[in-house]
Amino acid sequence: MKRADVFEFYRRLAEHDPHPVTELEYGNPFQLVVAVALSAQSTDIGVNKATRALFAEVDTPEKMLALGEDGLKAHIKTIGLFNTKAKNVIALSRMLVDEHGGVVPSDRDALERLPGVGRKTANVVMNVAFGAETFAVDTHIFRVGNRTGLARGKTPLAVELKLDTATPQPFRLHAHHWLILHGRYVCKARRPECWRCIVRDLCAFKPKTPAPVVPGARKDEEGDDA
Known part of the structure; x- marks a missing residue:
């Protein structure tokens, strides 16, 4: 992914969720x-x-x-x-x-x-x-990094090191949360929901997954490409 596209990728994720947090509950x-x-x-x-x-x-x-x-x-x-x-x-x-x-x-x-x-x-x-600028590569980030072309690697460490190199300011602190949440809720393992992805035009994954067909819907209501 080109540097300008990487910046735009994160910019959109940040605009969508300015203050991402871990979904684990803790007090200290x-x-x-x-x-x-x-x-x-x-x-x-x-x-x-x-x-x-x-x-x-x-x-x-x-x-x-x-x-x-x-x-x-x-x-x-x-x-x-x-x-x-x-x-x-x-x-x-x-x-x-x-x-x-x-x-x-x-x-x-x-x-x-x-x-x-x-x-x-x-x-x-x-x-x-x-508050360290680290990249915790779980299965979601590993998948998103490889599927989108943001940070391809054969191991979690390889993806982590590429993310560390590719991710610019001001996105470094929250980058791994944006990627985890994107992988968990949009760029899913079995069927990525490309039709509602805010970075789909920047993503290297092909073919994009079409929107599910709603029974009874007219043809021009069935997906993004109508």
Whole structure:
């Protein structure tokens, strides 16, 4: 994608949603780390349902340790891989207490040392909690980057590095949220909704998906190309 098109791509997403935010619910950086760690291979909606009661009770790593692994499992048992995730959350809480005074670190290396925290989770925490210009490449961003031509790569890291190079100011801070939301609600995996996409003319994906035909509609009402 040409530089001018990249700028216009983000400009339209920004105009449509000037202040994008994560759909995970949290109250502080510790709860954010936990929520993002729990969201691996799970939906934000499912994580939020499980963590509302948990976060009303637990807002520090010390309180998480007091709750214990079994207590945590009781809260998150509806989330996929909850046994492994519970062990990781307890372990990362212990590390935060023992090595960071109970405070979530803001640098990538320290975050990635936490059990259950990989590069994507670290990027989310750095961006959302600390305002760093990072690109957390999940399945949505990986798909959007490759499908649109914005940032093509064979691995999440390759897409991340290309986004970091290609994304201009003033869009860098919120870029990964715009791309995640676009992939989640418009540029969907099985059937992208091209007919209502605000950046369709800038996108390399072909052929564009036509609008669904409404039974009984006249021909000139069926889609964008009428």
